[in-house]
Amino acid sequence: MKNRLITAALSTLILSTGFAVSAGAHERGRIGHVTDVWPVYETRVEHRQVAETQCRGNRPSGKKRMHDLVVGSLIGSVIGNEISDTPGFGTLGAVMGWRLAESHHQHKQDCHTVWRPQQYTTRVLSHYAVSIAHRGRIVRLRSQHPYNIGDHVRLGR
Numbered sequence: 001m002k003n004r005l006i007t008a009a010l011s012t013l014i015l016s017t018g019f020a021v022s023a024g025a026h027e028r029g030r031i032g033h034v035t036d037v038w039p040v041y042e043t044r045v046e047h048r049q050v051a052e053t054q055c056r057g058n059r060p061s062g063k064k065r066m067h068d069l070v071v072g073s074l075i076g077s078v079i080g081n082e083i084s085d086t087p088g089f090g091t092l093g094a095v096m097g098w099r100l101a102e103s104h105h106q107h108k109q110d111c112h113t114v115w116r117p118q119q120y121t122t123r124v125l126s127h128y129a130v131s132i133a134h135r136g137r138i139v140r141l142r143s144q145h146p147y148n149i150g151d152h153v154r155l156g157r
């Protein structure tokens with residue numbers, strides 16, 4: 001009985017080892033070696049809207065500007081004479097009124113945002129072209145994985 005048990009255990013061990021060796025040999029038959037890898041890029045064109053601020057000086061016409069300068073100097077002269085009866089304050093007020101009216105017209109700008117289309121070209125990695133040596137043949141495939149030359153690759157059936 002003990003011999004029978006030992007014989008059964010040995011048979012099981014031998015059979016399982018035989019299957020493992022056979023499966024390993026079968027597995028080795030589906031292994032290839034990477035011989036060449038190169039990235040493949042594709043060019044994409046993207047269209048985007050770009051905001052651009054455009055400003056332009058908004059200077060009034062000559063008559064309007066002159067009118068504002070004269071009125072500003074007159075108001076400045078009146079204020080200068082009211083502040084002090086000393087000679088020269090009316091003139092000083094007129095000059096100040098003139099400068100205020102002039103500076104008011106210098107800094108006036110009309111700005112607005114303009115959206116314009118712009119085209120961008122970008123290069124994007126598409127995939128890797130991989131060459132694999134398998135059973136004396138070269139198999140070429142596309143891969144998302146960057147293999148190294150010499151890597152072992154398991155091929156499907």
